[in-house]
Amino acid sequence: MEHPTPDTIAERLAQLALELHGTDSVEETAETVLQFALRALNCSHAGVALAAQRRPAEVPAATDPMVSDIVRFQLAADAGPLVESMNHRATVVVADTETEQRWPEWAAKVRALGVRSVLDVPLTTASGTVGVLALYSTDSDAFGRDDEAIAELLARHASVAVDSARIEQNLARAVDARMVVGQAMGILMERYGIESDRAFAVLRRYSQDTNTKLRDVAQQLIDTRQLPRNAHG
Structure with a gap:
């Protein structure tokens, strides 16, 4: 060549x-x-x-x-x-x-x-x-x-x-994850009358309990509009 x-x-x-x-x-x-x-x-x-x-x-x-x-x-x-x-x-x-x-x-x-x-x-x-x-x-x-x-x-x-x-790409994913988590927190706050700190704690606890990424937990809540049983207790 x-x-x-x-x-x-x-x-x-x-x-x-x-x-x-x-x-x-x-x-x-x-x-x-x-x-x-x-x-x-x-x-x-x-x-x-x-x-x-x-x-x-x-x-x-x-x-x-x-x-x-x-x-x-x-x-x-x-x-x-x-x-x-x-x-x-x-x-x-x-x-x-x-x-x-x-x-x-x-x-x-x-x-x-x-x-x-x-x-x-x-x-x-x-x-x-x-x-x-x-x-x-x-x-x-x-x-x-x-x-x-x-x-x-x-x-x-x-x-x-x-x-x-x-x-x-990592920055874009981080921004996307924050937006998704924020939206899920808003749903929890409205539905259960809780503060933002409590809403975030609920998402984080379920993420840890199920070994699921926080963003995925938030997206699941947005998609289904439901929390797993006792997740907000």
């Missing part, structure tokens, strides 16, 4: 920055990054894996279902180039899965899927690792120094964009 010229790459990165600025979700942001990678790099498949606190990493976008399988296989085993890249904030290259010795089980799996070369680049911000940009090729020795340099530039753009999209 012939590499794009530096001027072409610069132009594409500038366009990518504009596209990322206009994305509305983590999934859309990740998908935009992957489409750029397919155009600018010598890869046949790509995916984005995002780190998550207190829960498994997620794969918001992938060009092929097998990419998600490869990512999840590594995360489950806690071994492989993607795990190495995520844990050590380092670019990891596998030139040929036929000769790869560091992760033999992983190499056998991806080789069976037709993957011969891998380039995993960390997505990082000042606060830590956001995730990994995972690039795959059906050719051996597909990723040279130029590919690494372009992928790392792409990862810098992607890191900021994905992190910003996650923050915005």
Whole structure:
């Protein structure tokens, strides 16, 4: 595959920055990054894996279902180039899965899927690792120094964009949850003649007793206009 010229790459990165600025979700942001990678790099498949606190990493976008399988296989085993890249904030290259010795089980799996070369680049911000940009090729020795340099530039753009999209989504969810809880509290206050503190305590107690998120408890009350028996007692 012939590499794009530096001027072409610069132009594409500038366009990518504009596209990322206009994305509305983590999934859309990740998908935009992957489409750029397919155009600018010598890869046949790509995916984005995002780190998550207190829960498994997620794969918001992938060009092929097998990419998600490869990512999840590594995360489950806690071994492989993607795990190495995520844990050590380092670019990891596998030139040929036929000769790869560091992760033999992983190499056998991806080789069976037709993957011969891998380039995993960390997505990082000042606060830590956001995730990994995972690039795959059906050719051996597909990723040279130029590919690494372009992928790392792409990862810098992607890191900021994905992190910003996650923050915005979390804020939107928090605002939505507050609105839902507030509406449910209003229903309790009107129906049972109780103060706001008491209404919130009722919702919180039922949330704890049923191991259900507070927002979900509130939404259930809004939808059914009923509390479970003795929940307000």
